[in-house]
């Protein structure tokens with residue numbers, strides 16, 4: 001069970017941000033003194049790494065977060081409450097922003113609507129460039145069903161005319177270990193397809209490079225992969241070397257895949273997303289290797305074995 005996905009019962013978008021809390025935040029900041037780089041998702045895995053990379057490069061940033069209590073602290077960073085659906089808070093928080101790093105929101109049935117609302121706010125606020133974390137092979141016909149959401153979001157950003165950079169991330173290496181069930185088995189209809197999984201730390205280095213020089217990456221689409229494309233059998237062997245007990249891969253049929261996930265009681269779109277994570281691998285849609293990480297960051301992307309050894 002897995003997709004690009006929070007587990008059942010995971011993060012759910014809370015109601016629109018509290019207006020008085022927002023006002024209090026804003027009263028402490030002169031508009032003109034706010035940093036002109038905005039980062040979303042810094043309370044999550046990828047956005048936090050992007051924000052940390054920018055801070056390391058002495059870049060001041062606005063951290064747009066749903067829950068300020070969870071926001072990381074960096075020198076010169078300013079925390080602003082918002083959520084993708086909260087047009088007023090988003091437009092205020094984005095006023096004067098030159099470069100916006102936009103992570104895709106948590107999976108939900110209305111994620112594309114949330115993205116569109118936020119992109120509308122960016123347009124209204126006059127944002128100069130959007131760096132969006134998309135998904136590998138995003139297209140209206142992606143086997144991985146959520147790849148279609150990413151395609152819809154990319155097309156919507158394009159329709160606004162805002163200069164942009166799309167980072168099409170392969171599956172995260174960071175989550176390969178989470179594919180393993182309690183019984184030590186990775187289950188899914190991936191057959192002998194290959195996945196060119198990439199570490200969030202490599203994606204974050206690409207993002208922070210692009211954010212610091214957006215003009216050089218204007219309207220570009222990058223394919224972010226690791227340096228090897230592995231079958232899930234090979235993934236299982238590598239994971240086994242880092243665990244006390246061996247991991248194996250079971251190539252489920254489609255029927256088995258839906259049946260083994262039924263106990264989570266998830267809605268159909270979620271089950272389709274989970275299962276199609278594997279069928280997209282079987283279809284060869286996650287296998288292509290790209291040198292974009294190396295070209296942009298100058299560093300060879302880390303392997304699963306290196307990630308697990310860290």
Ligand SMILES: NC(=O)c1ccc[n+]([C@@H]2O[C@H](COP(=O)([O-])OP(=O)(O)OC[C@H]3O[C@@H](n4cnc5c(N)ncnc54)[C@H](OP(=O)(O)O)[C@@H]3O)[C@@H](O)[C@H]2O)c1
Nearest residue numbers: 004005041043044045046066083084104105106170171172
């Ligand atoms: N390529 C892959 O394999 C893969 C795997 C997992 C996820 N993803 C996608 O990549 C994104 C980033 O990955 P991650 O590992 O950093 O995920 P993560 O740890 O779940 O973090 C997601 C971040 O986005 C914020 N967020 C979610 N929905 C939002 C909304 N409606 N409005 C404002 N902020 C919102 C979350 O805020 P809160 O802290 O308030 O929840 C959190 O900061 C995910 O959101 C997901 O779309 C891709």
